[in-house]
Amino acid sequence: MIVLGSFLGKGEIIECFGGIFLDETKLAVWHVIPQYPTLWPYVNLLLDSPEFFVMFWNSCKQVFPSIFGQLLIALPAAWSFSRFEFRGKKLLFYLYIVLMIMPFQVTMVSSYLVLERLNLLDRHVAIIIPNLFATFPVFILVKFFRAIPMELIEAAQIDGASEGLIFRKIGLPNASAGIISVVTLGFIEYWNALEQPLTFLKSKSLWPLSLYLPEMSVSNLSVSFVASVIMLIPACLIFLFGQQYLEEGIVASGLKQ
Structure with a gap:
């Protein structure tokens, strides 16, 4: 349609x-x-609507750093939860789960106050920084790291491999399905984000593409259809590429439809 x-x-x-x-x-x-x-709507959007491309690149600036930074934090955190024993481990992991099930509306005010205090509102980093510390990727990746046979890790330790080498050579390859599922879910969520940009970004020049579509009227409805098509393409490609790994991630997390 x-x-x-x-x-x-x-x-x-x-x-x-x-x-x-x-x-x-x-x-x-x-x-x-x-x-x-x-083809007039395509010509109008692609040639006569520079604000569309501004918002498209804003989405790229917010989504890709969020996913990359999220992996930099989630991967070592998940490896630590799955491999090491330390005081307060269970309590901290339960805290991760509680934060995971909290909707954005619950943490919106506290996040806004922190970002305002740090003078980060109305910047791209206001969207990126909260996404870096998302707890769901940690929850997913812990399941994959725990599934790695201890015999394999012990054999690598006997051969003299350091913890960092084990993480890179054994942990990451065996958790590749989880990593791709996290990237897939993260991209779809952040690419279609509405509430965070509306809350943390005041300048329309910083808005992502997801906020371009709601401003519809009968005069530009066909152009909105074109914008929707273009916006759907990256999300559909990412989903089709990561669908198999996404299913493995859902099975590993124990979630049911």
């Missing part, structure tokens, strides 16, 4: 959706195949 809607012209858009936007007493009409298909 979104793909076909991206080929609708202005006249056909008004005919199909004018009842919703212009006259609330009428219903929308949908043509399975556009009667007068046109």
Whole structure:
């Protein structure tokens, strides 16, 4: 529906959706195949809408550093939880689980106050920093690291391998499915984020692409369809690539549909 809607012209858009936007007493009409298909919405968005590309790159600046930094923190944390015994380990891990199940609305005020105190609001880092310390990746990766046979690790220790070498040569390869599932879930979540950018970013020049779409009207609805198509492409490709690993991650975490 979104793909076909991206080929609708202005006249056909008004005919199909004018009842919703212009006259609330009428219903929308949908043509399975556009009667007068046109590439005008693509030309309008890709050539005459520079703000679209600004928001697209804003999304890239916020999403990719978030995922990369998240792995830098989550991987050593998960390895420590799965490999070492230390005082307060269970309590700390339970705290991770509690933070994982808390929705953003619960921690929104505290996060806002901390970012304001650090003078980080209305910057890209206001989105990136909270994402770095997400607890769900740690929870997923702990399951994969614990599944590594201890005999394999002990054999590497007997051969003189250091903890860092074991982590790089044994831990990371055996947890590759978990890493890819974390990247897949993280990308989809951050690429479609709405509440965090609305809360932490005041300047529209810093808004990600996910905030470009809600500003719809009958005059630019076809352009919004095109923006939706373009926004869906990266998420769909990432999901299709990581689908198998995502299923393995869900099984490993013990989650059920």
